[in-house]
Amino acid sequence: MAKEKVVLAYSGGLDTSVSIKWIQEKYGYDVIALGLNVGEGKDLEAIKQKALDVGAIKAITIDAKELLAEEYIIPALKANALYEGKYPISSALSRPLIAKLLVEIAEQEGAVAVAHGCTGKGNDQVRFEVSIQALNPNLKVVAPVREWGMTRDEEIAYAEANGIPIPVDLDNPFSIDANIWGRACEAGVLENPWNEAPEAAFDWTNPIHLTPDEAEYVEITFDKGVPVALNGEYLPLVELIETLNEKGGLHGVGRIDHIENRLVGIKSREVYENPAALILINAHKELEFLTLTREVLQFKSTIDQQFAKLIYDGLWYSPLKAALDAFVDETQKSVTGVVKVKLHKGSHVVVARKSDISLYNEELATYTQGDAFDHNAAVGFIKLWGLSTKVYSEIHNKDKQEDNHEQTVGRPVHEGNK
Amino acid sequence: MAKEKVVLAYSGGLDTSVSIKWIQEKYGYDVIALGLNVGEGKDLEAIKQKALDVGAIKAITIDAKELLAEEYIIPALKANALYEGKYPISSALSRPLIAKLLVEIAEQEGAVAVAHGCTGKGNDQVRFEVSIQALNPNLKVVAPVREWGMTRDEEIAYAEANGIPIPVDLDNPFSIDANIWGRACEAGVLENPWNEAPEAAFDWTNPIHLTPDEAEYVEITFDKGVPVALNGEYLPLVELIETLNEKGGLHGVGRIDHIENRLVGIKSREVYENPAALILINAHKELEFLTLTREVLQFKSTIDQQFAKLIYDGLWYSPLKAALDAFVDETQKSVTGVVKVKLHKGSHVVVARKSDISLYNEELATYTQGDAFDHNAAVGFIKLWGLSTKVYSEIHNKDKQEDNHEQTVGRPVHEGNK
Amino acid sequence: MAKEKVVLAYSGGLDTSVSIKWIQEKYGYDVIALGLNVGEGKDLEAIKQKALDVGAIKAITIDAKELLAEEYIIPALKANALYEGKYPISSALSRPLIAKLLVEIAEQEGAVAVAHGCTGKGNDQVRFEVSIQALNPNLKVVAPVREWGMTRDEEIAYAEANGIPIPVDLDNPFSIDANIWGRACEAGVLENPWNEAPEAAFDWTNPIHLTPDEAEYVEITFDKGVPVALNGEYLPLVELIETLNEKGGLHGVGRIDHIENRLVGIKSREVYENPAALILINAHKELEFLTLTREVLQFKSTIDQQFAKLIYDGLWYSPLKAALDAFVDETQKSVTGVVKVKLHKGSHVVVARKSDISLYNEELATYTQGDAFDHNAAVGFIKLWGLSTKVYSEIHNKDKQEDNHEQTVGRPVHEGNK
Amino acid sequence: MAKEKVVLAYSGGLDTSVSIKWIQEKYGYDVIALGLNVGEGKDLEAIKQKALDVGAIKAITIDAKELLAEEYIIPALKANALYEGKYPISSALSRPLIAKLLVEIAEQEGAVAVAHGCTGKGNDQVRFEVSIQALNPNLKVVAPVREWGMTRDEEIAYAEANGIPIPVDLDNPFSIDANIWGRACEAGVLENPWNEAPEAAFDWTNPIHLTPDEAEYVEITFDKGVPVALNGEYLPLVELIETLNEKGGLHGVGRIDHIENRLVGIKSREVYENPAALILINAHKELEFLTLTREVLQFKSTIDQQFAKLIYDGLWYSPLKAALDAFVDETQKSVTGVVKVKLHKGSHVVVARKSDISLYNEELATYTQGDAFDHNAAVGFIKLWGLSTKVYSEIHNKDKQEDNHEQTVGRPVHEGNK
Secondary structure, three states: OOOOEEEEEOOOOHHHHHHHHHHHHHHOOEEEEEEEEOOOOOOHHHHHHHHHHHOOOEEEEEEOHHHHHHHHHHHHHHOOOOEOOOEOOHHHHHHHHHHHHHHHHHHHHOOOEEEOOOOOOOOHHHHHHHHHHHHOOOOEEEOHHHHHOOOHHHHHHHHHHOOOOOOOOOOOOOEEEEEOOEEEEEOHHHHOOOOOOOHHHOOOOOOHHHOOOOOEEEEEEEEOOEEEEEOOEEOOHHHHHHHHHHHHHHOOOOEEEEEEEOOOOOEEEEEEEOHHHHHHHHHHHHHHHHHOOHHHHHHHHHHHHHHHHHHHOOOOOOHHHHHHHHHHHHHHOOOOEEEEEEEEOOEEEEEEEEOOOOOOOHHHHOOOOOOOOOOOHHHHHHHHHOHHHHHHHHHOHHHHHHHHHHHHOOOOOEEEEO | OOOOEEEEEOOOOHHHHHHHHHHHHHHOOEEEEEEEEOOOOOOHHHHHHHHHHHOOOEEEEEEOHHHHHHHHHHHHHHOOOOEOOOEOOHHHHHHHHHHHHHHHHHHHHOOOEEEOOOOOOOOHHHHHHHHHHHHOOOOEEEOHHHHHOOOHHHHHHHHHHOOOOOOOOOOOOOEEEEEOOEEEEEOHHHHOOOOOOOHHHOOOOOOHHHOOOOOEEEEEEEEOOEEEEEOOEEOOHHHHHHHHHHHHHHOOOOEEEEEEEOOOOOEEEEEEEOHHHHHHHHHHHHHHHHHOOHHHHHHHHHHHHHHHHHHHOOOOOOHHHHHHHHHHHHHHOOOOEEEEEEEEOOEEEEEEEEOOOOOOOHHHHOOOOOOOOOOOHHHHHHHHHOHHHHHHHHHOHHHHHHHHHHHHOOOOOEEEEO | OOOOEEEEEOOOOHHHHHHHHHHHHHHOOEEEEEEEEOOOOOOHHHHHHHHHHHOOOEEEEEEOHHHHHHHHHHHHHHOOOOEOOOEOOHHHHHHHHHHHHHHHHHHHHOOOEEEOOOOOOOOHHHHHHHHHHHHOOOOEEEOHHHHHOOOHHHHHHHHHHOOOOOOOOOOOOOEEEEEOOEEEEEOHHHHOOOOOOOHHHOOOOOOHHHOOOOOEEEEEEEEOOEEEEEOOEEOOHHHHHHHHHHHHHHOOOOEEEEEEEOOOOOEEEEEEEOHHHHHHHHHHHHHHHHHOOHHHHHHHHHHHHHHHHHHHOOOOOOHHHHHHHHHHHHHHOOOOEEEEEEEEOOEEEEEEEEOOOOOOOHHHHOOOOOOOOOOOHHHHHHHHHOHHHHHHHHHOHHHHHHHHHHHHOOOOOEEEEO | OOOOEEEEEOOOOHHHHHHHHHHHHHHOOEEEEEEEEOOOOOOHHHHHHHHHHHOOOEEEEEEOHHHHHHHHHHHHHHOOOOEOOOEOOHHHHHHHHHHHHHHHHHHHHOOOEEEOOOOOOOOHHHHHHHHHHHHOOOOEEEOHHHHHOOOHHHHHHHHHHOOOOOOOOOOOOOEEEEEOOEEEEEOHHHHOOOOOOOHHHOOOOOOHHHOOOOOEEEEEEEEOOEEEEEOOEEOOHHHHHHHHHHHHHHOOOOEEEEEEEOOOOOEEEEEEEOHHHHHHHHHHHHHHHHHOOHHHHHHHHHHHHHHHHHHHOOOOOOHHHHHHHHHHHHHHOOOOEEEEEEEEOOEEEEEEEEOOOOOOOHHHHOOOOOOOOOOOHHHHHHHHHOHHHHHHHHHOHHHHHHHHHHHHOOOOOEEEEO
8 A cells, every 4th residue: 555645845954864764764654855946055956866865755846946036035025024123034934935835745746744854943843834734734744853852963873874874064063044035044153142153154245354345336126116127137036136145245245143032932043144135125115215105104114024023923824914915015016216225345225216206305305495395384283293292291280390400400501691 | 671581592503693683683582592512512612602792692501411311312222212213313312402401591591482493394393392382381482594584695694784703614515413322414415315425424434445444342331221331441421422423433334324204294315424323222222132022022112113203203291202211111121231343344233242131041042952942842832823824724725725826836846756 | 257266165054155255255266166965964955056045156066975985984994993992083084085076076177276164173174185185286275264263253244244044053052073974073061071961962873761672683794894784685885874873873872972182182072973883893893803813803903093093184095095905905805794783772782793704613612522622732832932931030030039029928818727 | 758739729619629639649749729719709718628628738718809909900900901902801810810829829838839720722821821930930830621631521520439529500501700800701602603692691790671771870080090989989999899890780881792812823702791890991091081192092002902912911920011011100190080980771981081180171172262272273284294195196196196086987966057
């Protein structure tokens, strides 16, 4: 009788290679390995071969960079998604994509389960499993690394005993995850937040002392919130992002050092490199300042924070995501224009911006003769704007004035009389 | 019979010098000039003399830097106050202080009115007048520059006709405001948002190509949210801020280029320099990431935004300000520790942080053998965390799965069979 | 030469009748009167004739109830719009509709201005004028009642002098506004908030002692957030609302007594009657509790509050309105089902609800043998849910425990030993 | 050697009586029973005796009503705490109190563990365990009912086998929890949300047809947000609450029927009776409308929602609770005054309110001759208030006007020409 099948998200590393064997032994499933390229620079052919060598009955590989960019990164960019104001949720964006592909392949292959290589203390297990539950609640989920309870040494021994090749970079002190939206690095000396992150923790970005002395300007064109061109040249989205990763990395742009609140209740120290993500989010925000009204901008910041938190917390396939998208997409109809960014010595600064539908009105803003603003209107405005505070003060007056006097009485006052 | 008196916020510039005469003529008041130093580097003695020369019956000067720092900047720093996420509300913080001193002097001197030199299209008129209304609703407010309707040329002619000295820097193309928390620059070529701000718009900060090649590290010690020491040396607050302005300026740190939404309904292009403010807010936030719980951090960001908007909008002396302060102060009991900042080529990055009451728990966070985190707990957590989404998916399943398939069907999938 | 034309929102009352003459005299415009029925029960033919009698060169009448219901009330109902949690923004919803019709007629008729009869201290002037500005910024706005500065007696004298009929109900102590979404009543004895509103302030609803002793049940069917049927019978929207106004009014449902914060900075005492609005909003909310996920529900309450405030504040034709609508409409895809409401003695209570896409899952909720909930999952969930608080407590332990002991030490404890 | 000890929250019911024996058998602990009265009307002496009879080595009873009222209910009332806008978190408030007493007794008695009788699918287990972890992370928590996995029949058999008396009301179809802030009822026929709650589900409140025909007025005096007197008579807090429970119950006030989102991810149908809680929260809110500024009121509603959610979710002993309290307490300094409530046929309506520090200003609000409001100020206010929307419309004009015309073109317009 045919064995039941599981589809495993396979990276080619030690954990998921050992998982192929371990799942076979523990669960008796046939393992189908799914290898993906989301921009971390993997050799998919080598991964496929390795999976089969280790014991997978089938290996499927997909280049998912375009899918990641168009369907996961773009909604996040439109929402200026930065978790806790700092982290562009790069790893968090690839998880729902991988979960979806696992489910689709499992359905195509008639598998009863899917498997991932996450540990029990990270966010990614949550993102995978909540996504899988949402997409196909009938699929079982196997999490070998969380389940097996082996130490690193035991895992290596298991691999050797089962003919699984040990990667040469096993002594890398850091734990890395990467896709075209960014690279995450944790563990090792980073676990002490008083240690400055060493250069070895970084891979995509130059340290400032190795960056060019000359600044580089990049003009980014957005169409309804989507970046479509660099320096006037229209580019496919993946290429546009990769180009900004290179340019940003060259100039040392994109490093983040964060004490982050994980969904599972702990703080962790993370070091990220997100050149393209930070440049694009910043440029996008600046274009929004030009083309959205004050009311939209200020309320959208609440929406944006909720979006980042929701995705960080693993709820991509939830109806709140769809509703937030609807709000954001409506606003993005006006986010069209060009932003000029200066890359220099680790910084990326928007120095100029323009749009055919800019709401900046030079006639209203100018201090020259061309001023079209009605200065008298301010008198009535101020009166009503402050009325509620004034009424409050009149009622609570006596105490307040005493308090006030207390504060500054006795400070040195130098007077001069005519 | 004695004339009624007005207290005028006097800067020594052309507008407020002309105001002295104009108020006398138009309103018949005796003018008492109030000259303040909030860190813009004024010569108070010269200002006092100039006021008397131009016709004030009395001139009072106050060095208000300490007052500004302790009672206005500190609450803003505790609330990480950045209007629209960018502007440290530096000018906005000095307005309620100046309003309060105007009111106090007016009460001491028996004046019936106070006066300020704001135009009718800015935020500052709102901040002054709402504050004055709140502090003493019986005082009249005179706003000569908003009222007189003179062009620049007419104003100069008026000054010459009345023996008012014309400042030598009158052809400065920019409009400037400064205090120890920052410097604001607007108008001139900045009025076109597609113009990059020229070097002439900056005064406190070096351009990157003139900054030192060596990075400088600064350790900032906070006690309950208040910065108290630099590199281990305890400093008075004003000195600490001024030192960071110098160090930051040297390394090109603190420039902001913003298309800002004014309260009066227009967008304006502002260029700011806030070295100390940006360094301190960033360092303060990073210490909060270490010492506040996730729940406090994430909710406090809503409070912080509200604080910045409230003060930007002129409502310092409103009861909402007091209530926001109460929230913030309660949280700041835990914000004690040391933050290490690296200043280099225009960037200021927190590279390390420590605290005796850090909530970062290395035993929970570590990937080493010392791991104290319960990995099995995650299984139950994920189940309940995603339950609401799962139930939703089960009910809305059919449509959803069809949608999903639509999205990725037909994408290239490369398979390899064993 | 032909005179310029103004389109006046004409109610047939004294203020707008006097306005016809006053505008002619003051501005020299020809006046086109626009009479609307939004459900307040006006005789449009009589209004048309009165306008022409008083001096309008043309009178146009429109029955706008359907338009009001479909394009203004429905978005508000989907957003459960209650300003400050109490007021269903009924008057606020008709203003943007009237503004739009004024603008459209003005454009059709080639008028240069539009006019409304609002005073200078209410919200409606803001709603009219911001809407008109947004729809056609070239139109001038005339507000005769705000401009003319006549007392009531002077206005009556003016009317008599100009042959304008004085309404018989002029001594009505209250100021009333009504449309199918509700009736507002203010002024007179209501101006003292310590006065209980007299029965004379109410017109649509019975006092409780005159309501039927028998409760009445109404089943309301919603389709994607829109009420479509009562007791299983599909009804046009206007008829459905009017039926609920009658049924609710009969049972004394729909009275609101509110100290409200007006946009113009003052508090006012308002008495409303909104039977249909309150019944429908409550029923709609209850159906949302059944069919929306926790995450959507809890975030949507923020959206709902923002919607109510935005419309109350006059910003219907702003892009934020469109973005909020987009969010809400996405969520309403799931708001389909039936709600059973019990009307009795002033109260309207949802006693039952059902939906084919209900997210209430009896198998998960039940305490019977059929329980499908995984009780063990809770153990892990609680561990991680409380982890952040636990870590905080461990760090801040000593002080905290002392505080705790302080609180309850010394309270009587009765013990019994075996 | 002495056995280790556990302190069990003991209600006298079947579950916790069985727990005494089960814990002894399973864990080998000596059980100390803690019986509390939080207002559910228990006979503490009988409970003490029963605990000892069943096998507890010691039984301690505490009347904790006053503690509950003063330290848990008051902060909730100041924050108008209604979870999801409906539920006054009455059960949720007693859990942190009980947890605290369990911990204190455990510390006094030298116990190593505490125990509670919650199942694995409710909120209360979370509230207990997170609170216990926060107060004393060294204590173990035992949850026998969650752990033992017995069906109801097995539990009864176990009780009979162990000489544990079976309560006479064991066939009560509902699950009940009560304290002075309210009574919760769930399970049985309520598990189908399309069933109207039967009268048997209610105990504290009359059905409307049994309530008095005459309305009753109650004047509630608040001092800084705390209710201190009824009809002018100062009362201890517990007595005040109990009186309002009686009066409200008599008039049928306080029933709630809710489909609630539990923290553990499911929806449950709950029926509550909270006469005093609903009356006091409503009265308190109305006094806030009178005495707080618009800005405070509108922001406080965000704080209030967060408070209710936080406590519902079990985080009473978290630092966010303390910070929310600080905000709320600052605002409550102004919440002093008298509110008149009319109780009648199931409804409780605030019909009048007054305060020495009321911000309602009749001179500003009046439509009589005494009007002190500056009507001209509105003109300038409206201009700037709508400026952002106007600029947007001018830029996006063409499309917008076309859209607008589309909407209403073709609708019937009845014209009359002079």
